[in-house]
Each structure stands twice: as C-alpha cells, then as structure tokens.
Amino acid sequence: MALRIFRRPSAERLAAPADPHAELRRTVSSVTIVPDEDTRADARARLLRIVAEAVLLQDKAAELLDAIRDREPLAELAPRGGPMATRFFELRRQLPPPADREMARQCATVSVVLDHHGTLIVSALQMLSMDWRSPAIVEQLERLDGLGAPAERLDGVYAELAHT
Numbered sequence: 001m002a003l004r005i006f007r008r009p010s011a012e013r014l015a016a017p018a019d020p021h022a023e024l025r026r027t028v029s030s031v032t033i034v035p036d037e038d039t040r041a042d043a044r045a046r047l048l049r050i051v052a053e054a055v056l057l058q059d060k061a062a063e064l065l066d067a068i069r070d071r072e073p074l075a076e077l078a079p080r081g082g083p084m085a086t087r088f089f090e091l092r093r094q095l096p097p098p099a100d101r102e103m104a105r106q107c108a109t110v111s112v113v114l115d116h117h118g119t120l121i122v123s124a125l126q127m128l129s130m131d132w133r134s135p136a137i138v139e140q141l142e143r144l145d146g147l148g149a150p151a152e153r154l155d156g157v158y159a160e161l162a163h164t
Contacts, residue, residue, distance in 0.1 A: 039099075040099040040100065040103075042096075043096040043097065043098070043099045043103065044099065044103065044161065046094075046096045047095065047096055047103065047106065047107065047110070047161060048158075048161045048162065050091050050094060050095060050110065051110055051154065051157055051158045051161055052158065052162075053091060054088065054091055054110070054113070054114060054117070054154055055154060055155060055158050057084060057087060057088065057117075058117065058147055058151050058154065058155075060080075060084060061084055061088075061117055061120075061121060061147055062146045062147055062151070064077065064080055064081050064084065064121065064124075065120070065121070065124055065144050065145075065146060065147070066144075066146075068081075068124045068125065068127075068128050068141065068144060069141055069142060069143075069144040069145075071128065071131060071141065074125070074128050074129055077125065077128065078125055081121050081122075081124075081125045082125070084121055085117075085118040085119075085121040085122045085125075086118070088114045088115075088117045088118035088121070089114070089115070089118045091114050092110075092111055092114035092115055092118070095107050095110060095111055106157050106160065106161065109153055109154075109157055110154065110157055112150070113150045113151070113153055113154045113157075114154075116147075116150045117147055117150065117151075120147065124141070124144060127140055127141055128141060
C-alpha cells in the first residue's frame with residue numbers, strides 16, 4: 001500500500017485543464033484601454049467645486065485665526081483648526097490636471113493659496129501652544145489678521161471660474 005503513494009500520475013492527470021476563456025480569446029480581436037482623464041468641462045467643474053469649498057472654508061479659517069490671535073484656549077481651537085488645515089491640504093491634493101493654459105494658471109494659484117491657508121493655520125496653532133515661551137511669539141500672534149492677500153487671490157479665481 002505504501003508503494004502506491006509513489007506511483008506516476010496517469011496521462012489524464014498530466015493533461016492541462018481546459019481553458020475556460022479560450023472561446024473568449026478566439027472572438028475578441030483587440031482591446032483598447034481608454035485613459036481615465038477628465039474632459040475639459042469635467043476638469044473645470046471639478047476645479048470650481050474645489051475653489052468654492054475653499055472660499056467657504058476661508059471664512060471659518062479667518063474666524064479661527066481671530067480666536068487664535070485673541071488667545072482662546074488651545075484645547076478648544078485645535079479640534080477645529082487641525083481638520084480645517086487638513087481639508088485645505090486635501091483640496092490641494094485633489095486639484096485636477098489642467099486642461100489648458102488658463103486652467104494651469106488657475107490651478108497653480110489655487111495650489112499655492114490652499115497650501116498657504118493650511119500652513120498658516122498649523123503655524124498659528126503651534127505658536128499658540130508656545131506663546132508662554134517668548135514675547136516674540138506673542139507679538140506674532142497679535143499680528144494675525146485673517147488670511148490676507150492669498151484669500152483675495154482665491155476669491156478672484158472663484159470669480160473667474162463662476163463666470164466662465
């Protein structure tokens with residue numbers, strides 16, 4: 001009985017299993033892979049949605065920066081500011097590839113502004129956490145005054161996109 005274990009398999013066992021997709025391979029003549037790219041209109045619509053959300057977030061970010069300047073408790077501001085900064089960075093990551101030169105300019109502007117907004121919030125929260133260490137940090141906190149010129153640039157891009 002032990003010798004049966006070492007017996008050679010039969011010819012049936014050695015034959016390759018039938019190919020279930022052989023029929024399909026005979027009937028399909030070619031396969032074309034279409035890239036998953038936005039059309040110009042889709043890309044513009046996506047950019048408009050991103051910019052519109054960022055413009056709305058700017059108002060909340062300005063309120064947050066005012067609260068940081070007034071040195072409200074970090075424990076109350078960090079849970080608002082952290083997700084807000086993250087959202088600005090995420091919106092930047094979601095920017096579509098530009099469809100033309102005008103859109104390339106708009107995307108570049110929006111990218112810089114979104115990075116500015118996220119970085120400013122993170123930096124302001126970090127300064128608030130260390131305001132006791134240095135009068136220079138307190139001075140910087142007191143100079144916080146909204147999002148500045150980058151917010152105006154984002155508003156300008158929004159106006160361009162909304163009227164196109």
